[in-house]
Amino acid sequence: MEAGPSSDPVREFFLPELPRSLPWRYHPQAAQIEFASNGWVRAYLSDCFSSESELLFFLRQRNGLYGPLTVPDADARRARDVADWYQFVTVIDTFVSDRTGLGANLADARAVFAAIIGDFIPEQPQGDETRSTPVRPGETRPDQARTDQARVDQARTDQTRVDQVAYGRAARDLWERISTGLSRAQTGRLVAALAAFLRGCATEIDAKLAGTVPDYETCLAVRLDSFGCDFIELMTEYGAEVDLSDIVAELAAVHDHCRRQMIIINDLLSWRKEHAQNDPMTVVRVLVEHDGLALQPAVDQLCGLVAWHEREYARARDELLAGPLGARDDVRRYLGALDLLMGGSQEFEYLTPRYFGDGFVWDGATSGWVDLYAPVTRFRPDPWESVRSLERLQPTVPPGAAGRPTGGAAIGTR
Numbered sequence: 001m002e003a004g005p006s007s008d009p010v011r012e013f014f015l016p017e018l019p020r021s022l023p024w025r026y027h028p029q030a031a032q033i034e035f036a037s038n039g040w041v042r043a044y045l046s047d048c049f050s051s052e053s054e055l056l057f058f059l060r061q062r063n064g065l066y067g068p069l070t071v072p073d074a075d076a077r078r079a080r081d082v083a084d085w086y087q088f089v090t091v092i093d094t095f096v097s098d099r100t101g102l103g104a105n106l107a108d109a110r111a112v113f114a115a116i117i118g119d120f121i122p123e124q125p126q127g128d129e130t131r132s133t134p135v136r137p138g139e140t141r142p143d144q145a146r147t148d149q150a151r152v153d154q155a156r157t158d159q160t161r162v163d164q165v166a167y168g169r170a171a172r173d174l175w176e177r178i179s180t181g182l183s184r185a186q187t188g189r190l191v192a193a194l195a196a197f198l199r200g201c202a203t204e205i206d207a208k209l210a211g212t213v214p215d216y217e218t219c220l221a222v223r224l225d226s227f228g229c230d231f232i233e234l235m236t237e238y239g240a241e242v243d244l245s246d247i248v249a250e251l252a253a254v255h256d257h258c259r260r261q262m263i264i265i266n267d268l269l270s271w272r273k274e275h276a277q278n279d280p281m282t283v284v285r286v287l288v289e290h291d292g293l294a295l296q297p298a299v300d301q302l303c304g305l306v307a308w309h310e311r312e313y314a315r316a317r318d319e320l321l322a323g324p325l326g327a328r329d330d331v332r333r334y335l336g337a338l339d340l341l342m343g344g345s346q347e348f349e350y351l352t353p354r355y356f357g358d359g360f361v362w363d364g365a366t367s368g369w370v371d372l373y374a375p376v377t378r379f380r381p382d383p384w385e386s387v388r389s390l391e392r393l394q395p396t397v398p399p400g401a402a403g404r405p406t407g408g409a410a411i412g413t414r
Helices: 030-048 052-059 063-070 076-096 106-120 148-181 184-210 216-226 229-240 252-269 271-276 283-290 295-322 329-351 384-393
Strands: 012-015 368-371
Touching: 012 295, 030 052, 030 063, 030 076, 030 148, 052 063, 063 076, 063 229, 063 329, 076 148, 076 184, 076 229, 106 148, 106 184, 148 184, 184 216, 184 229, 216 229, 216 252, 216 283, 229 252, 229 329, 252 271, 252 283, 252 295, 252 329, 271 283, 271 368, 283 295, 295 329
Parallel strands: none
Antiparallel strands: 012 368
16 A cells, blocks of 8 residues: 655656667566476575565565566576576575675675685585584574673574575575586686676675765676676576677677666666665665755656667667677577567566565556655556645545445546
8 A cells, every 4th residue: 555645855756668679578487487486495595584474575576587587588497597596696685785684794794605606616615614504593502602792693693604505505506507508618607797796795785884875887887796797698698598708898888788778777666675775886876865966857867878778789789780790690699688688677677576565566557656655656647746636636435435336436546
């Protein structure tokens, strides 16, 4: 249910229609893949959540659809692998943003991230043997001090070790499934991409704890890592069953505009969530708090940048296709898959309750007023004051009249 206006001077913003020049479609087995991927999260990552209700809250966000939407032409097995990969990194991102989770302490987060990298490739040395035996939150140790602060510190350490084990177990499973479909060059890129993602997450935690808002290009440099751009492109190759490791440099312009278009769309559509979590590493906050723009002009400027990057992406893509590389079947397949990645990612961000509140059900709208404070919001055709003015014009319904036929919907309802 939408709440009434708050005392905050900026309660909402209007999201214009964003360009949708790129195709999108759902994998033919999207529903089955989503459900199976949810089961994988429960089997491998449930220990990261403090309760069953917290796990269910995450699963209701429909993150398992991101894979089927971004590699819709992949065979079912690879699409499921991609779906599980994106669930894995989204769980990490969820707790990076949580000041009671990974986001609470940079040193603890770095310990977890180091363990993930160490566990990702099974042949690598695993380091501290304590990572192999999970310690449940709340267990006490013989040498644990009996002060309140010591118990808090110990519980945090225990949770860090639980996270290390859960993330490591999930990472190893993903490695065993995905690496068999990658070349040696691609496996090296995958390890580097995961490390870059975790490095970006650590930088975001540091900025959030410090309360610092960077300039635009500094923010984008961090977001290129924390958004997972390197592995997003690699998962697109994996879904298309191609290896373009030999022409990564030639794809730079295409990738640059692809990445920036996706990041800006994500930051616009997730602004309600990031605003609530006081996340400084988002281009919306950068334009508002660093550059001094009001929220609506910031949104409008970013929408213009989305359109520009999408046009420039298409131009760079078409130049590649018209050149010598365009004669390669693998290049054409990849660029077609990249179109679907961008279109599918945008589709997902319209539909996920992750950004619009637990209980949100998308009605297909892609433009409208977005409430920053309602527990559950949607794209509304009218701002709050307009809706309230219309509501004041409605006749009072007499007691007992509810349910009588009125000949139509009330003015202003939808």
